[in-house]
Amino acid sequence: MLITSEHCLFFDGKFVPVRMLVNGFSIFYDKSITSYDYYHVETEQHFVIQVDGMLTESYLDTGNRRSFRQEGSVATLASKFLTWEHDAGAPLCVDRSFVEPLFHKLKSRENAVVGCHIPTVSTEQTNDPGLHLLTHTGAVIRPMRNNGQQYSFMLPPGTKSVRIVSRASRPADVIGPFVDDRRYLGVAVTNIHLLSAKNQYDITAHLQAEKPEGWYATDWTDCAWTNGNAELPLGEYMLDCKMGILSITVRAAGPYLVHAEEMTNLDKVSA
Numbered sequence: 001m002l003i004t005s006e007h008c009l010f011f012d013g014k015f016v017p018v019r020m021l022v023n024g025f026s027i028f029y030d031k032s033i034t035s036y037d038y039y040h041v042e043t044e045q046h047f048v049i050q051v052d053g054m055l056t057e058s059y060l061d062t063g064n065r066r067s068f069r070q071e072g073s074v075a076t077l078a079s080k081f082l083t084w085e086h087d088a089g090a091p092l093c094v095d096r097s098f099v100e101p102l103f104h105k106l107k108s109r110e111n112a113v114v115g116c117h118i119p120t121v122s123t124e125q126t127n128d129p130g131l132h133l134l135t136h137t138g139a140v141i142r143p144m145r146n147n148g149q150q151y152s153f154m155l156p157p158g159t160k161s162v163r164i165v166s167r168a169s170r171p172a173d174v175i176g177p178f179v180d181d182r183r184y185l186g187v188a189v190t191n192i193h194l195l196s197a198k199n200q201y202d203i204t205a206h207l208q209a210e211k212p213e214g215w216y217a218t219d220w221t222d223c224a225w226t227n228g229n230a231e232l233p234l235g236e237y238m239l240d241c242k243m244g245i246l247s248i249t250v251r252a253a254g255p256y257l258v259h260a261e262e263m264t265n266l267d268k269v270s271a
Helices: 096-107
Strands: 010-011 016-017 048-051 052-059 132-135 150-155 161-165 187-196 200-204 215-217 224-226 231-233 246-254
Touching: 132 150, 132 231
Parallel strands: none
Antiparallel strands: 010 016, 010 052, 048 052, 132 161, 150 246, 161 231, 187 200, 187 224, 187 246, 215 224
């Protein structure tokens, strides 16, 4: 059966997106197919249907109907968008506690599909974030000190902002597809202090509700994740100073896929 990654399969009374069950053997991304026609089966109500021996779902219009082409003399009438919460034939489940056992059960069968292309990409991991700063002029600033959690950087005069740059990987890649977190996470930052002209300032822009570009909120109120390239405004503190020292405390970092750094230009501001 060929389906797209967001299409759901039905297990134990719940729908699970197939992307969370990809194991490289019985369920895999077939990248040899470069062009295809996609057909939706729509029932009066969203429902469980059987295709090629698998229980899956009929089409649920959550707002993407206009992206499809309908042949023949068919008139399109305005209709409300449906939701998984109120209109689905069964609950949508992306909880790791439910999906991970399914993933391992399907993988343990080792019944690889004929023609399956087992991934050969290296899965080597590292916990080294490769943390550094990038100024608005493009200058790279490496840490002058690092004790594992606290990084100290010497800033040039007049610095008004920097970018915190590091390796970044998705939990869905480094832990497993059964983790429904596809954000690229760099480092989890707690305290940031700026020492300038014998004064110390607390930098808290990353902890505000409205965060600068490149930051994610966390379950911790005193911490935020970067996406591997996060903006950090420093205000006017260094306009009249010769030099400054920026101290960044990292609560969590990694693991990172080693090959991920080859796909991310760590020394350039992301678009």
